[in-house]
Amino acid sequence: MATLTRHSFRCPACGAEIVVQGHDLINVREQPELKAPLISGELFLQTCPQCGRRHLVTWPLVYLDPDEMVLLMLSDKPLAMADTGGYTARLVPRVGDLIEKVKIFDAGLDDKAVELCKYVTKQDAGKPEADLRFLRLDGADNEIVFTYPAGGQMELLAVGFNVYEDCRGILARNPSVSGRAQGLAIIDEAWVSSLLR
Numbered sequence: 001m002a003t004l005t006r007h008s009f010r011c012p013a014c015g016a017e018i019v020v021q022g023h024d025l026i027n028v029r030e031q032p033e034l035k036a037p038l039i040s041g042e043l044f045l046q047t048c049p050q051c052g053r054r055h056l057v058t059w060p061l062v063y064l065d066p067d068e069m070v071l072l073m074l075s076d077k078p079l080a081m082a083d084t085g086g087y088t089a090r091l092v093p094r095v096g097d098l099i100e101k102v103k104i105f106d107a108g109l110d111d112k113a114v115e116l117c118k119y120v121t122k123q124d125a126g127k128p129e130a131d132l133r134f135l136r137l138d139g140a141d142n143e144i145v146f147t148y149p150a151g152g153q154m155e156l157l158a159v160g161f162n163v164y165e166d167c168r169g170i171l172a173r174n175p176s177v178s179g180r181a182q183g184l185a186i187i188d189e190a191w192v193s194s195l196l197r
Ligand SMILES: [Zn+2]
Pocket: 011, 012, 013, 014, 015, 016, 048, 049, 050, 051, 052, 053
């Protein structure tokens, strides 16, 4: 059953009120039609009733995929969840993080290994500052395609699936790592940095 909550925002351009009836919970098994607008970001784009400009607005939201046992909580506040009921649970602070996680889990990948893979890829490409996002698996060899902003454009960076597999192997050989991904974990660049310290 869909539950909607009213959220109110100020248009950053003209100051008018933008009212959104936002989903508190998106269960993609029960509401598969919401998945495409979520991944495209359309779900979070709202038009100001006064000036007509479109803005990205966010509200606390739980994304649930019972088939993949994935739970993503969109919230910019720190939250704890002692028991995730067997779900892989992630706290995602921003809409871009949510969209990326959905793509990663839909591709059947381990997001911890993807984050480590991003780190390795950035070092190898000599772009340590690039803000890489997972885009898709590509081709018969399942190349990992990342995207990142550069000079006002989105650039693509692809690496072999073996790089991802190596990263997954490194994590598997370091059991202390899994202890750092319990509960409602934030798995991001900072998480990788904490491993390397
Ligand atoms: Zn406006």
